[in-house]
Amino acid sequence: MNVEPDLPPPTVLLDADRQSYIGKPTSKKGKWQKFVSFIWDSDYYEKSDAERKLVFKLDCFMLTAMTIGWWLKNLDQNNLSNAYVSGMKEDLNIQANQYTYMGTIYNAVVAAMQIPSSFIVMKVRPSWFLAACEVGWGIFTFAQAGAQSYQAMYGFRFCIALFESFYYPIGFFILGSWYTRPELAKRIGLWFIAGPAGSAFSGFLQAAIYKNLDGINGIAGWRYLYIVCGAMTVPCGITLFFLVPDFPENTKVWYLSEEEKALAKERVARNGAQAMKGKIDGSVIISALKDWKFWILVPFYCIYGFAVQNGTQFGIYLKAYKYSVTLRNVMPSLMYIIQCPCILIYCYISDRTTRIQRGWIMLGPLIWGIFPTAVLAFWAPSNSLRVFAFMANGSLYITPVFYAWVAEMCGHKTEMRAFITGATSCLFYAFNAWLPAIVFLQTDGPRFKKGFRTTFSCCVASVIFVIVIILMRRREIRQENNKMVDETPSEAAGGHGQSERNGDIEEKP
Template sequence: MDNKQSSPSLGPDRKSIEKVADVQVLEQVPTTNEEIWIQQYDLLVSKSKEELDALNKKVVKKLDWRFLTTITAMLLMNYLDRINVSNARLAGFQEDGHMTDVQWSAGISLFYVGYIISQVPANVIIAKGQPRFLLPAVMLGWSAVTISMPAIKSPAGFMICRFLVGLTEGPFVPGVALLTSSWYTKQESPLRMGIWHAGNIVSNIISGFLAAGILEHMDGIAGLHSWQWFFLIEGMLSITVAVIGFWGLPNWPDNTGEYFFTAEESQMAQFRMKVSAGGHTEDDQGGYWEGFMMAMRDPFTWMFASLHFALVLSQAFKDFFPSVVATLGFTKMQTYLVQAPPYVIAYAVCLAVSWSSGRFGEACWHIVSCMAVCMAGAVLMISTLNVGARYFGLILLVSGPFLGLNLQLSWETTVVPRPRTKRAALVAFANCVSSVSHWFSPYFFLRHQEPRYVMGGGLLILGCALSIAACLVIRWYAIKKNKALEKEEERTGVINHFRFQT
């Protein structure tokens, strides 16, 4: 935890020293890094602390209302597109596609094969390119595949489409995490990532309601099955949001034009991120390969990859959540609707805990607490057939891993702040490693395990335990790095407010 300060200083405390004899005023020599760094920004250096604070608030407000709103809508569609097959399955998609349980699980796994292949190279390209255009472009790519899915008539068609959806979606979440961490400070990042990452949660709420409206009432319209309408409508919504993305997204703080920020606001955006990153800038060092190799040599990369893997393992239920809910004995319509309350609760918990993490500059114990709750939910799911107890267990189950993933994304992008290509490689590599779990986890939720899904529940418990262990290791290493920074301060006498978040 950063006990040095709760937010970055946004300007020098301009003091002066008067010499009584000749009334000469001399400027005090800068004694903090912030006072030195601001000299690089000609439009900021002459401003008072009050003016700098006001300009900072203006930058954050514009980011929140334009960038954050746009990216949240895009992430909502991203997650909605990823899970739409779960509810389509209840409407007969698997039977109409002539798929066995094993073939269905293979299609689910192939999504993550494509997802892994594209992430690292695409995210490093985005880091040195223009995300304003690249992120909406990949969104148009997966939307086009989604709209083609109503034509699926065989297991092979399902597998190919899911592979292509994964291939086009792969760069998106790591790219969004990278872009968010380039615009928001380490104090602001957890809540903002919580807002857009909660799209993962909200998509499950919306998917249930869409399923109730479309899958139960549109079967046979224009000669199409209801699950075909489900894909068509979601695909068209996704294309609409992607087009809006071309207007709503910025590039990077050092190259976003005045279509988004004024010159003063642009310099403030760069300065505040420089302070947050302990003096490191967004200027990349070297090319694509160099950034990747820098990430591979950093122990944090491997630690966060392990944590990400464990967190994704603990949410292996998400592609089968409607099927798990169906074992509670509700009607099909009720099954669609009762999926929503657990995710509504998880959404509120996600925002509250994300705010707390940013406010106190702490990540480890926040994640550990959430994963302990998730573990309790998995135990309830497999240990009892009481409907009320199992439903409560499902509420606990979804309240942990989604939040853990959000805090983990924020954590890893603050402890490895710069250069951008290194951070891009870390985020994408960790996401790739985590996605490997999807190659085998679908086979833990086959229908012959209903209603308890004991193997699946055991896998979730293992993921929770590994997540807790990984958090403790990362915290230990961050504390070790902070002690080294404190020794350097004592040696040089120069105050550096940056600390590795624990």
């Protein structure tokens, strides 16, 4: 027998929002709905038709636009390494560790802007802000084609980093503001895999350009790479203005009706998240600094983020071992292609297993990662095994699952979620601004003894950190449940505790 879902409790909707609901929402429940629930959103069968339509629109417009933007961001970012091994080093006479310093400048600027970015979009509409940023980095992507010295590249990398720095934390923040627990990780995963897809495409694109355009009109192939990518980036930036819906509380986007905007706000409340008020309260930072999440989640992401850095040295390794220019670009691209299905699998499992914490899903890839990082750390004698270790680096990424977990743990405090999201990225890029310059010196390549042993140590430490987070979160859930039992015994007995709303449900022994 089909049972229609009850209306949301009146307390979660404003009076104006309640007017959009007339009677009970209809919900088609047939074989198709069961099939979609099985392969996609586990709650699709129980959703109303209106909610299904809303999520579909968000997927088609918001998710698609932001995914393309993220794809281009990583395409433009990865161009540096592909250009370096395709003639830029010789044309610009890049010596010693000057290439490493280009990455240091980029990471330093990005690190500085991570925390401010999440607060900026509380005051400035993300649709305006992200569109302006993408057009900005597209212009400076063009500019790199005209670089005549490594000093010019320093300046261009600074400007590109300034504009690109906002996309990462703001993207996670926006997606976490629109999607619910059974929906979130998969969408973040789809958005995130556009990153390795962009990095992979950059390699294939550079290989094709080098083969077909190198030397045409007296222009080197690596310069054509920047020209082509800039021409792709600027138009995409303009589309973000029309397709990013801002936040449920202030959206004016054209493709959502007033009823759908009201439903979006109701979904936020139902998901246990606090509404975005557009106010920046300084006490949030103090509150976050007193919370265990800041002192464990932020360092974890920094350590984990460095544990997966081996892949960035793959092209350098291939060049040192006399692989062709084409293989130097194509083989690292294959590593990024491996990353895409792995991320989707981790996210899918994470969304389906709603009875356990997402941390358990993160443990598997991190434990497996100890092997390929160890191969490079202790420099296995086989070249084939070392190449395999580089390729396997693509299977270690659990970033979307982590950020979905952060959204759940901090969802009841929007400002804290913004601060911790920005802080995790900030510390990661801050470490990336100086640590590679110490442990991944180009003069140490391709062995990179210090660097590979550092990533191996970080991978082992990441496993320990995840276990600690799981235990701390379990203790927090118990405390919340005990508090609710003391305050509202009848509600706790009915199974509507805070831990269930936040998505982490502790199984009883």
